[in-house]
Amino acid sequence: MNDKKFWFTFGGILIAFIIYWLLGHPHFIVERVAMFYAILLSAATLIYFINKAKRGEEIYLRTIPGLKAFEEAVGRSTEMGKPVLYVPGIQDMDQVETVAGVIILGHVAKMTAQYETPLNVPVARSIVMKAARESVREAYIMQGRPDLFHEDMVHYLTDDQFAYAAGVNGIMMREKPAAVFYQGKFYAESLILAETGNSIGAIQIAGTASPAQIPFFVTACDYTLIGEEFFAASAYLSKDPQLLGGVKGSDILKVMMIGVIILSIVLRLFNDLGWINFDILKYLTIQ
């Protein structure tokens, strides 16, 4: 309770919502109120832990081998004198996975700038090209190596899924990068890319939130960031306390989620047995 500003703001929003509710809650879709509370609670949990981290409280996060391997992979490329290939997926910036992929690219670019290792980023969307280019440029400037940055590090190939896969495979076969990163949204091309990378002996680190592609990456890559690990990568790599607080917050949310699942099973069981007249599924189902 030592974060007075947080509790004051949270209480204020809650009271404002209660007043709005009592006034007849115009335009509010009542069936979605449970989801609304869930979002408020989740956002509040995240903000609480972010504030906690901001105040300097220590945040423990478990080690993720895939994230520790980022530096190792770039280091290996440097030792071998080979480039690093970074594939930010095949979707546009309207996908949160692509945004996460571009953010991680910034961290990888910092490493390549530091080690003076060539970086090659083929992209499948023009807007991603612009965003990724800015991210890489900033990373090189922050590392004090703007001289090593050139715009063509991030280059456009094609919008088409398999043409892009063919293009990236061609780059892999010709340039033989020592480290390949797949961080973003992938579809059927994931295995084509990862197996080609495997065949050239590159160390491969994948990260995606596409559930159907995770098995392919796990099979063909050395490390895979699965789902939430992928979104937490930016926090881990930047070591920014605010971002780390957010990761801790989402871990707490997961615990709360498990609690809700167990409670819902019990309540549903009681309802089925006729002991209570309350159907939890009505509230939990998205309307």
Next chain:
Amino acid sequence: MFWKRQIPIAIVALVGTLTLFGWFVDQPDIKSFVDDDATQWYDILASFAIFLGALNLLKLQFQKIIKRKRNWQYSIFAIGGFFFAFTVGFLMRGAYTVNINSAGDNPNAVAQIVAGEIGGSIEASEVLLGLIEEEAPLMLEKVHFTGKSVNEAANQLIESGADAEVIPASWGAHLTKKDSLFNWMFFKIFTPLSATMFALLAFLVASAAYRAFRIRNFEATLLLVSGIIIMLGRVPIGSKISSWFVLYIFVLLSGIVVNSWKNNRILTFSTVGLGVILVTIAGFYMGWPIDKPAFAYLPSLQEWIYLVPNIAGARAIMIGIGLGVFATSIRYILGIEKSYIGE
């Protein structure tokens, strides 16, 4: 700095909040902004951005050729392909047809030419010519790529006495018209090339599966056994394998487990022997039905693996992904995550 830092963060915060809370509000303007306007704005921006991508592609490929970089020959194909697609998409119609308004005085000669054009018999062409009426000309199905080619065909018909005219496909429709040049390029070059890449998956899945299924540890063994059960359970032969046969296999496998665990011959023999006796007694008692007990019948077993452990694992990952997406979105909306603007 203000334009490159504060303004983008403010836009992300505003649009993000509107999109998030727009889901809970039944207000037509907000709903239309979230569902239509915002996505249309994005599409418009993306359409303009494609020029940047195309120019970047051309620049790099030209540089490769001019500087004679390694493997520069491939760039010729890239540039050639680009300009060919651009030309047939924007500059050439590539789709012309011939309409016959009347067969004239010599329908037999016209029918011969029509048969050559559409590839049918002369008799069939005569029947088609007989169907021509005023306001309902005969449109020959053959699509010509160039004006020269279609004019030659039309002139032949006119010389044989028919009243024929050239009909070019309208702009826009030339992309989708069957057998047009663009259509030909799409279905005869692009689609087979894409299909070839996609087909590679069949071989890559095999090599990936080989690596995944190699028995190295408990998890890999579990994966191998589950994979075999799922594969066998989903093909017709799987339903022909008696559950009793599978039970005997289970008994033998349990023998392997016991032997690896205790390394004791008597114990292993007792486990296998007891298992075989129990399964045989149960088989005689139940009358050896092929699909009973259901837990050992491959189609039922694969369905259970697919619907219970598989879905449970997938849902756990999905919940994690959902929370990750939510946490990331909140970080953007609140301006905590600023890496996307380079901070």
